[in-house]
Amino acid sequence: MHKRILQLQVALLLIITTNLQAQLVKKRSSQSASDWYNLSIDKDSVYGASVNKAYAFLQHRQVKKKPLVAIISTGVDIEHDELKNAIWKNPKERPDQKDNDANGLVDDLHGWNFLGNTTGAMSEVFNHTAEREFFRLRDKYEAVFYTGKKFVKLDILSQKLTVLPPPKNIAEYYYYNLELSNSSEVAKQSKSYHFKKVLLYYLFNDFDSLLKKKFKEDSLIKPGDLKYLYETGLAEEDSLRLTSLNAITSIFGIATGFNPDMNYSLFKSSFTDTALAKQAQNKYHAALQQAANSRLQNEDDPARFQDSNYGNNLLCTHNSYAGTLAAGIIAADRNNDIGVKGIASVDIMPLRATPSSGDYYCKDIALAIRYAVNHKADIILLDAKSTEVNVEQALWLQEALQFAAQNNVLVITAAMDNAINLSGSKQFPNKYAGKLLKDKADRYATDANQHLFSFTKDKRAALENYITVAASDTAGNPLLESDFSKEEVDLFAPGVDVYSTFLGNTYKKATSSLMAAATVAGVAALVKSYYPHLTAVQLKTVLLESVSSRQGITVEKLVQIKGKYQPEKQYLSFEDLCLTGGIVNAYQAVKAAAKQ
Amino acid sequence: MKQLCLMLALTLTGLLCKQLNAEAGSVKTNIGEAATMVEISGDAESGITRSKQLTIPDSFTFKGNLITFTEVEISLKSISGKCLFQQQLKKGANSFSYYQPHLIADIYLLTIGKTSEYIYLTNGVVTLTGYFDDLNNELSNLEFSGIDKHYPFSEYVTALPRPSNPKNEWFETLSGSQLSAFTFIYQREIHGFLKPFYDRMKPADFESESGQWLQRTMDSLQPFSSGIVAPDFSFPDSTGKVFSLNQFKGKIVVLDAWASWCNPCRIAIREVIKYYSEFKDKVQFISVSVDDDKNKWLVANNKEAIPWLSLWDSTGFKPPSDLKSKYGFQFIPFIAVIDPAGLVIRRDILDTKELYDLLKKLTDD
Numbered sequence: 001m002h003k004r005i006l007q008l009q010v011a012l013l014l015i016i017t018t019n020l021q022a023q024l025v026k027k028r029s030s031q032s033a034s035d036w037y038n039l040s041i042d043k044d045s046v047y048g049a050s051v052n053k054a055y056a057f058l059q060h061r062q063v064k065k066k067p068l069v070a071i072i073s074t075g076v077d078i079e080h081d082e083l084k085n086a087i088w089k090n091p092k093e094r095p096d097q098k099d100n101d102a103n104g105l106v107d108d109l110h111g112w113n114f115l116g117n118t119t120g121a122m123s124e125v126f127n128h129t130a131e132r133e134f135f136r137l138r139d140k141y142e143a144v145f146y147t148g149k150k151f152v153k154l155d156i157l158s159q160k161l162t163v164l165p166p167p168k169n170i171a172e173y174y175y176y177n178l179e180l181s182n183s184s185e186v187a188k189q190s191k192s193y194h195f196k197k198v199l200l201y202y203l204f205n206d207f208d209s210l211l212k213k214k215f216k217e218d219s220l221i222k223p224g225d226l227k228y229l230y231e232t233g234l235a236e237e238d239s240l241r242l243t244s245l246n247a248i249t250s251i252f253g254i255a256t257g258f259n260p261d262m263n264y265s266l267f268k269s270s271f272t273d274t275a276l277a278k279q280a281q282n283k284y285h286a287a288l289q290q291a292a293n294s295r296l297q298n299e300d301d302p303a304r305f306q307d308s309n310y311g312n313n314l315l316c317t318h319n320s321y322a323g324t325l326a327a328g329i330i331a332a333d334r335n336n337d338i339g340v341k342g343i344a345s346v347d348i349m350p351l352r353a354t355p356s357s358g359d360y361y362c363k364d365i366a367l368a369i370r371y372a373v374n375h376k377a378d379i380i381l382l383d384a385k386s387t388e389v390n391v392e393q394a395l396w397l398q399e400a401l402q403f404a405a406q407n408n409v410l411v412i413t414a415a416m417d418n419a420i421n422l423s424g425s426k427q428f429p430n431k432y433a434g435k436l437l438k439d440k441a442d443r444y445a446t447d448a449n450q451h452l453f454s455f456t457k458d459k460r461a462a463l464e465n466y467i468t469v470a471a472s473d474t475a476g477n478p479l480l481e482s483d484f485s486k487e488e489v490d491l492f493a494p495g496v497d498v499y500s501t502f503l504g505n506t507y508k509k510a511t512s513s514l515m516a517a518a519t520v521a522g523v524a525a526l527v528k529s530y531y532p533h534l535t536a537v538q539l540k541t542v543l544l545e546s547v548s549s550r551q552g553i554t555v556e557k558l559v560q561i562k563g564k565y566q567p568e569k570q571y572l573s574f575e576d577l578c579l580t581g582g583i584v585n586a587y588q589a590v591k592a593a594a595k596q
Numbered sequence: 597m598k599q600l601c602l603m604l605a606l607t608l609t610g611l612l613c614k615q616l617n618a619e620a621g622s623v624k625t626n627i628g629e630a631a632t633m634v635e636i637s638g639d640a641e642s643g644i645t646r647s648k649q650l651t652i653p654d655s656f657t658f659k660g661n662l663i664t665f666t667e668v669e670i671s672l673k674s675i676s677g678k679c680l681f682q683q684q685l686k687k688g689a690n691s692f693s694y695y696q697p698h699l700i701a702d703i704y705l706l707t708i709g710k711t712s713e714y715i716y717l718t719n720g721v722v723t724l725t726g727y728f729d730d731l732n733n734e735l736s737n738l739e740f741s742g743i744d745k746h747y748p749f750s751e752y753v754t755a756l757p758r759p760s761n762p763k764n765e766w767f768e769t770l771s772g773s774q775l776s777a778f779t780f781i782y783q784r785e786i787h788g789f790l791k792p793f794y795d796r797m798k799p800a801d802f803e804s805e806s807g808q809w810l811q812r813t814m815d816s817l818q819p820f821s822s823g824i825v826a827p828d829f830s831f832p833d834s835t836g837k838v839f840s841l842n843q844f845k846g847k848i849v850v851l852d853a854w855a856s857w858c859n860p861c862r863i864a865i866r867e868v869i870k871y872y873s874e875f876k877d878k879v880q881f882i883s884v885s886v887d888d889d890k891n892k893w894l895v896a897n898n899k900e901a902i903p904w905l906s907l908w909d910s911t912g913f914k915p916p917s918d919l920k921s922k923y924g925f926q927f928i929p930f931i932a933v934i935d936p937a938g939l940v941i942r943r944d945i946l947d948t949k950e951l952y953d954l955l956k957k958l959t960d961d
Contacts, residue, residue, distance in 0.1 A: 023733075024706055024713040025740055027750055318665040318729050504663030504727020505689075506737040 035340035036474055037329060037494035037519045040587065047476035047548060047583050048494055049519050051343050051526070054586035058530055065532040067525045069330055069346045070111075070372035072365065073383035073514075075320030076327045076350035078110060082339050082501050083324075086331040087111075088347035090375065103374070104309040112371055113352040114298075114311040114364040121297040122317050126358025129388040130184035131291035134176075136303075136390070140167065141176040143194040148239040154197055161201060183388055186287040193284040195247075196277050202244040203271065211264070221264030223253040295361060302361045305396050319356035321503055325510050326381060326518035328501030330525060339507055340500055343522025343586070344529055349377060353384070360384045362393035365429075366400035373400075373407045378528055378536075380404060381521040382413040382429070383514055389428040398433035405465045410524055410536040414517035415470040415483035419560040422485035430488065431466040465536040467543065471495025471516035472583050476550055480558045480569070482513050484577040491547050492577070493519040493584040523586040531593040538596060546589040547582025550574035653720045656699035660724035661691045662738075668709035668730050675703065675714075675780065675805040685728075701745075702804035703777040711736075716746040716777050745774060753781050760784065760946050762792055772797070773804035780806045785813055786944045787821035820924030822942055826851075826934040827922040831884055831907035834894060839907060844880045846936050848958055850951070852883045853909075853919055853930040856896030861929040865900050867948040872903060878959045881905065884919055886928065888912040933958075 039048035068088060078087045087110050092101035099106045115123040144153050144164060151164045167173040180187040210232055215221050226249045256262040295302065300310035332342035353368035354360050365384045372380050404411055415422065470489050471479040473496035478484065495516030502508035524539055534542065553574045559566045575581030658672060664685055670692065671682040681694040701718040709730035722742040729735040748769045770778055775793040794814055801807050830840040854861035865883065872881065881904035887893040893908050911918040923930065932943035933954055945951050
């Protein structure tokens with residue numbers, strides 16, 4: 001059964017084939033599970049990554065290097081029989097509770113976990129970026145409304161609307177008031193709650209006295225009579241007053257619809273009755289509580305990048321299934337007769353920096369990338385995606401990606417599976433980390449943090465070591481729910497119903513664009529192991545130019561536009577779904593690499 | 597037990613080997629051990645004999661390996677709560693093994709951490725391996741072997757709403773205590789539903805706890821089965837005039853218990869109104885409302901424009917309720933058909949098409 005992911009949630013979409021009901025005995029499946037990414041269309045009639053065929057081509061050649069592949073994800077089960085011989089050993093660290101290699105981390109023998117603390121407790125529950133942004137900005141902007149001319153806020157003590165000096169950063173105010181109050185549940189509830197209090201203010205400090213002057217008797221006033229208040233306009237434009245008047249008229253009207261005996265006197269008393277404001281307050285407090293939970297076990301300050309020595313060396317929790325599945329595709333033992341065959345012979349460096357629910361923190365991901373680069377990773381499989389990001393913290397992540405580019409590391413990442421056309425859509429990180437805006441003012445110059453996302457009108461330098469992958473199935477068709485884009489997705493790869501290593505020394509079938517990205521990482525590692533002289537950029541070129549072409553093929557696709565799934569499946573051309581119009585092909589890739 | 601083993605041994609030997617009499621003596625009959633039988637086939641001329649051992653499992657073994665992140669308890673209990681096996685699993689890799697000389701084939705409750713499931717088990721070896729996640733059961737990855745007789749349960753016992761009448765294919769697959777185990781899990785305690793299962797069981801099958809449960813349930817439902825005399829009742833119509841069931845002896849009667857607040861009941865009434873005129877000469881329809889509120893009954897009665905006799909049981913739906921306790925129904929609509937002699941010929945009918953077919957059959961004579 002598929003788990004639907006909301007637009008604003010975390011990097012990973014993982015659809016694990018399993019039962020709906022909580023049961024111990026699972027129904028017998030008639031489908032056979034396989035590591036079909038090893039197969040090819042000509043020999044086996046499936047659009048696998050042609051890995052077996054690549055091995056046949058390479059049989060007379062020598063492996064020249066064992067590539068180091070860092071998996072920045074939710075953790076990896078390094079005890080799994082199929083993976084335990086493919087895990088990186090930090091050459092300079094010994095299990096002696098000392099930081100032997102002086103990198104600030106103690107006993108990072110096989111990788112590192114950024115989501116936990118020194119007592120061994122693990123951080124598992126994360127909130128969303130939009131909520132963190134609310135907490136960051138609420139002191140400045142919470143309960144602040146704009147009348148069209150002035151900025152006002154209800155003073156708690158005097159219960160009057162007081163005028164505030166205009167915010168120093170207007171763009172930031174709009175970011176809070178317009179964007180966050182849509183993308184953050186707690187910001188939305190906060191606005192709703194404070195607006196109710198503004199309504200109360202206007203009703204009893206403005207509208208009521210005006211009405212009393214015109215109508216002698218409260219109990220005779222009907223909703224239609226409030227029209228009078230529209231004519232008693234204030235000297236200057238006040239959109240807040242107008243909005244409040246509209247709201248009160250509407251609420252009064254609705255109340256009358258339910259109760260024909262309703263009148264203004266009754267309305268006032270029911271309005272002051274705590275029910276209306278109390279309901280809004282309860283929702284607000286509930287949202288606050290929900291949003292506050294995040295990364296609680298960590299001991300560092302996520303807003304301070306220099307505070308960088310934190311975490312522990314425990315690489316696996318019960319939420320580490322995504323990383324474990326990915327690791328199996330890349331590196332599961334090919335020489336034993338059990339389970340699945342991974343694509344290449346590599347050392348896996350697990351870096352646990354991505355939560356399995358909620359949004360990642362830029363700091364954790366940036367530090368994980370730097371760790372991988374500093375410890376000589378050849379390839380990074382980066383499982384971290386979101387549609388919202390903090391403008392200042394994004395800089396750390398962009399700099400880390402640049403650092404990887406400068407040090408010849410290939411970064412492979414997955415599209416999300418929200419059926420969104422990524423051209424013109426917000427997604428972070430992305431390949432446009434090439435140009436950095438250091439000036440703060442610059443960052444809010446256009447619509448808030450829009451500069452961080454890809455826009456065709458304003459192309460910034462794209463990183464050349466960066467690949468984005470989406471999932472395809474045995475028939476060579478895209479996963480119905482995968483994101484797609486002619487500019488932002490580079491190629492497709494096997495990622496539907498792929499069988500791989502799972503927690504507790506088991507195996508499981510999974511569907512996700514992360515599985516597809518792992519397939520590409522495996523193929524990249526395979527090429528690198530025979531042709532280590534290829535740079536990250538050359539490796540990307542080889543992979544993209546050697547795809548199995550799906551040009552000219554029309555495929556079915558689910559599409560989500562502005563938060564709504566289109567009811568009918570769309571028919572799109574494969575070449576419009578990604579840059580190369582094709583599916584990764586290890587055999588063609590090693591042949592192309594041999595020519596370089 | 598001794599005799600059972602011996603008989604089986606002899607039967608198999610009889611099928612496979614000609615030298616029947618010679619083999620009888622080689623059967624072991626100790627209680628608690630697998631009865632072994634040795635088949636000897638011989639090549640008369642060369643004198644070479646080959647022997648093959650066939651084992652009929654007469655014991656139960658449950659074993660396996662489980663990896664878990666949290667400490668959990670694994671246990672196996674009977675329906676009545678008798679604990680067969682219990683073990684604490686620690687974080688990491690665990691193995692367990694349980695042996696019992698003889699297991700009565702039946703469903704048993706397997707519990708691991710917070711998750712439980714009834715599994716049908718028989719003598720033999722059952723293994724369980726894999727990964728268990730107590731915090732999120734959907735992420736568990738468990739493999740069972742040796743529970744072949746359990747699989748029909750998960751295939752037939754689907755999510756609600758379930759068929760209210762048994763399907764023939766079930767009886768092709770289920771036998772012995774599987775039948776009573778099935779009724780225990782299915783949770784439809786209606787005499788008419790349980791009877792085909794009950795009738796197919798053999799005396800030995802009632803040794804099982806689910807068999808005993810079924811027997812008790814059937815006994816308690818006996819007063820509410822078909823073929824018994826329909827209990828009489830007397831209720832007023834909207835004018836206050838009182839009618840009794842017995843005054844309609846000699847006619848086929850359709851009894852329909854409903855209420856204004858029961859939407860499926862009202863839908864059923866509308867469905868029956870569609871074909872009512874076809875039967876109204878030969879069949880007496882009676883709707884009895886179990887509304888607490890007379891006004892609500894009257895409003896609904898008018899709204900639905902019930903064309904046949906419509907009465908009101910003021911004792912309502914909650915105990916002590918007259919009609920409900922007499923006829924032993926737990927939910928409404930409750931529809932029963934009573935023959936001219938006053939016997940309940942079918943009850944707990946939920947499908948108005950089924951009612952139509954039955955009435956057609958009864959009136960076509």
